[in-house]
Every structure is written in structure tokens, then in C-alpha cells.
Amino acid sequence: MKQSLYNVETYDNLKVYEAVCKIMADQNVAQDLRPDMKVVIKPNLIMGKNPSHPTTTHPTVIRAVAKWLHEQGVDNVILAESSGGLYDHNAMRNVYHQCKVDELTDVLTLNDNFEATHVHSPEGFKCHSFHLINPIVEADYIINICKLKTHAMTMYSGGIKNLFGTIPGLEKPQMHYMFPNLHDFSNMLVELSQVVKPDLTIIDAIDAMEGNGPTGGDSHPLHMLLGARDHYTQDWFAAGLMKIEPMDVEMIKIAKEKGLVHEDEIELLGDEIPDNLTAFKIPDAAQVDFSSHVPGFLRKPFLAIAKKLFRSYPAVDKSKCVGCAKCAESCPAHIIKIENKKAIFTKKGCISCFCCQEMCPMKAIYVKKRF
Template sequence: MIQTLQLVPEYKEELIYPAICKSMEALGIEKELQTDFKVVIKPNMVMAKSPDFPVTTHPLVVKCVARWLREHGVTNIILAESSGGLYNAEHMKNLYHVCGMKQLEPEVSLNMDFSAKTVNCPDGFANHSFHIITPIVEADYIINICKLKTHAMTGYSGGIKNLFGVIPGLEKPQLHYRWPEIEDFSRMLVELSQIVAPQLTVIDAIDAMEGNGPTGGTSHPLHMLLAAKDLYTQDYFAAGLMGLDPMKIVMIRQAMEKGLVKPEEMELKGDPIPDTLTSFKLPDTQKLDFTGTLPGFLKKPFLWIAGRLLKSYPQLDQKLCIGCGKCAESCPAHIIQIKNRKAVFKKKGCISCFCCQEMCPMKAISVKKAL
């Protein structure tokens, strides 16, 4: 498995394009493409946020990938994403504009087909079928371009997690509600990524996010572009670059248990890993594991009790809340209402998925431990 790493000091086309060219060459992408292919690029556009913040895939990375494709004869290039929140023309037009993707037209077509198709997953543990946005289902070649971030629920967000955005709009909170436990939710994510099976995954880590990701954290630039065909081993590698233990990220551990993560087969091409990397701050939701010194047979019961005592819940800062309702719209448990232009959370029913925190544009929702 070839993993590329290119150092890119900042978001400038003249710096990103050569890095993309080197990555594509190292991975042999030209040999896999036909000029009549419909190539779908799946970015991270989780919310309407300017590319100045490390929340969404930077449009210059998409632009350089599309430029490389066009220079290799591919002209049918579609950008397709279902962000958090609604999946319709009004919502997506705003996202394309705010996230800086609008400027990519006409070289890249911005998807305006908001239909979805059912794709069977007969052997799935989690789901026996997925409802997936049509451009992804109809693509000849999928390029997954994600942003490297910490994540309140899953701990880490890279290639696998980015593919959750192929589920249309508010069907995503329904999956959160169906699989509230991290083990089940992660299993669903891995199965979904196997169904989507992108041919190439690029990680935008020129600027990345630490702390309360995927939307409320802060900048932690790695000045890197990563690319690989094997998104599972790449997620293992990228989590390590962030100073995370990849085996504590449930979706990566599960992918490894399925034989999808093969670090021993990884060959790194491009620039060397800088020796100046520092660890990313974790989201407030991530529980401390102080079981390291306990005998193995005590770990499970201890973690069961600690998991309940240390369970995290959303906490609202009334002063910051503008009553926009985005949290209520995305809450799978339907326990948030807007009253007098403020969000009101019911005490019971929270599944601690943090979709509300993820979608809040004002960073008005923080994390409170039960204890």
C-alpha cells in the first residue's frame, strides 16, 4: 500500500498543485482513469463555514485535484456532499457559496440532484442497506477529500468518517439514533465506507482541527497533504500523526479487526514526517482511560461504571445562542426545542451523539460530564 505525504506550507494553488501531481504519480492514478469517467469528489462540507477555518475541505485542494483530472482528459467532474442539516437546493447553494466551492464552476459541477438510492449491504452487521446520494452511487470513480480533525463522538475524523456525508441530510441523525453506542455507530461507518469504496482518499491537513471538532475546535496546522487508495491504513497513519493512539479510535480498530488496516504493508512516499509534530488536543467528550494499571479482568466492569459516571451531555451557553434551530433540526432524539429564540434541551433522552454541538454555528454548546 502506498501512502503519500507532501508538505504544503499554506493554501496556495502554486504550492498545492505540484503536491497533488506528485501524489497522483506515486499512486499511479492516471492508469486507473478513463477520460469518459464520471468522477465524483466527496469533500467535507459539514456546515456553512468559510475555508479560513479548519472545518471544511479547502476549495483550493478540490480545485487542484480537478485541475489534475482535466489535464488528464477527465471533464465530467462532480462535487457531491450531503452536509449536516437539510439536503436541498437552498441549503446546498448556501454551502457551496460559503465554503468557497462556488468558485470551482464551471470546471467542477456542483451537485444539484438531491435524490438518493438504496444500496444493499446484505452481510452488514449494522445495516442491510444504505440510502446513499445518487451521484455517489452513479460515479465511475470516487475521490474522497476529507479534512483532518478531532471529533467529539468518534475521537478522530478522516477518510472513513467523511463518507458519512453520503447519507442524505436528516437521515444521518436517524442513523445516530439507531446506533447510539460508539461500537455500533463505528461498525456502521466502516460498513458504509466499504460500500462506497472510494478509489482515492486525499486528506487536507494543511490546516487541521484539534479540540472540540468537527466544527467547534481550533486550528492545528500539519502543513501536509496525504493521499492513498487504502483509506483505512491511511486513517491509522493520520491518527498517529495527530498524536492519537489509532487503536483507541473505535472505527480504526474495527477496520483493523476486519483486516482492512495494514500498517506493516505501508510504504511512505514523498516528504519525510517532520520531527516537529505535536499532539492534538482532544475533544472535551473523550473519556480519560485510567485503566492502564488495572488487571485485564477488572477493566471491562470498571469502564462500564466509569462510562456511565463520565458520560458527556451537551450544555448550552444561553448568551451565545441565537435560536437558529440548527441543533433542534439535527437532534436524532428530538429533545431540543426553540423557545423565546433560545434552544431548550429536555433532560431525558439524550444519546450523547453531539450532532447539536457539531451543527451549532455559534459554539454555544459545550460538553458537561454527568459526574
């Protein structure tokens, strides 16, 4: 498995472009391309946010990839994403604008087809089908460009998790409701990733996010771009760069158990791993599985008690809340009300998915532990 790693200090157009060209050469991408192909770039535009925050894929990285594709003779390059919240023309135009990807129309087309199609999964999958946004279904080639971040529910967000944005708009919170526990949700993410099958995954880790990701955390730059065809093994590798034990990340653990992660076969291309990397702060709500330290026969009762004791819930800092209702819109359990321009939460029915925290533009939602 060829893993590219290039040190890139800042989002300088030329430096980013040079690194992207090296990744494309390492991964032999040019050999896959034909001029008549429809190539879809799937970035992380989880919400409308200025790219100076480490929340979304930086437009400089997207520009470099699209420019490189044009130089290979591929002109049909589409940027497609389903952010949190509504998936329609107005909502996505707003996201495109805030994330500054509407400045890239000289090298790509912004998706404006907001339909979705049911795609059947291979036999044996727990999720028999997925409802996917049309540009992904119709793509000849998919380049997944994610942002390296911590994540309140899944702890880590990279290549696998980025593909959750191929599910249209408010169907994403519904998926949380269908798969309320971390294991089932993570298994769904891995199965989704096996259905979408990106051809290449680039991780924007020039700036990355630690703490209360995927939207409310802080900057923790790694000053690097990563690239690989095998995004499962790359997620293993990238979690290690954040000093997160990959097997503590449920989706990576599941991918490993399915035989999708080949960490022993990593061939590092490009620059060396810097020796001064520091650990990323993990989210307040992250669920760490201590059960591996408990004897097998005690594991089940231990997990049942630990689940209750260490359960996290969202709470609102009313001084920051502006009553925008983004949290209520994204809550799959419909337990958030807006009264007097403030969000009111009830614990009953909460599945601790933290979609509300993810979508709050004011960082007004924090994590309360029961114990």
C-alpha cells in the first residue's frame, strides 16, 4: 500500500499544487483517467465556515487537485457534497460561498443536482442499500478530499467518515437514529465507504482539528498532505499521526476486522514522519472502550454499567445560544425546542450522537457527563 506524505507549511497555492502533483505521481492516478470521464471531488464541507478554521477542506487543496485533473485533459470535474442541514440549491450555495469553494469555478463545476438514488449494497452487508447523492452515483472516478479532525462521536474523522456526506442532507441525522450506538453507526460508515469506493483519498492535514471536532474544536496543524488509494489503511496511519490508537477508533477497528486495513504493507513515499508530532486533544464526548482491559467473562456487565456511568449528553451555554435552531433541525430524536430564542434540551430520548453540537455555529453546546 503506497502512502504519500508531503510536508506543506501553509496553504500556499504553489506549494500545495506541487505536493498534489507528487501524490498523483506516487499513486499513478494519471493511468486511470480518460478525457471523457466525470470526476467527482468529495470534500468535507460539513457546514458553511471560513477556510481559516480547520473545519472544512481548504479550497487551495481542492483547486490544486482540479487544476491537475485539467492538465490531464479531464474537463468534467464536479465538486459534490451534502453538508449537515438541508441539501438544496439555497443551502448549498450558502455553504459553497462561506467555504469559498465558489471561487473555484474556473477549474470545476459546483454540484447543482440535489437528487439522490438508492444503491444496493453487496450481499452480506447489514445495510442493504444506501440513498446516495446523484453526482456520486453517476461519477466515473471519485477523489475524496477530507480534513483531518477529531470527532465527538467517532473520535476520529478522515477518509471513511468523510463519505457520510454522500447521504443527502437531513437523512444523515436519521441514520444516527437508525444506528444509535457507536459500533452499529461505525459499521454503517464502513459499509457506506465500501459502496461509494473512492478511487483516491487525499487528507488535508496542513491545518487539522483537535478537541471538540468536527466543528467546534481547535487548530492543530500537522503541516502535511497525505494521499493513498487505500483510505482504510490511510485512516489507520493518520490516526497514528494524531497519537490516537487506531484500534480505539471503532470504524478503523471494524475496517481492520473486515480485512480492509493493511498497516504492515505501508510503503511511505515522500517526506518522513516528523519526530515532533504531539498528541491531539480528544473530544469531551469521545467514548473510549476500556473493556479490553477487563477479563472476558466480565466484559458484558462492565460495558452495560460503564455505558450508563460514562454516558455524555449535550447541554447549552445560554449566553452563547442565539436561537438559530440549527441544532433542532439536525437532532434525529427531535428533542430540542427553541423557546425565547434559546435552545432547550431534554435528556429523554437523546442518543448522544452530538449532531446538535456538530451543527451549532456558536459553539454553544457542550458535553455533560453523567458521572
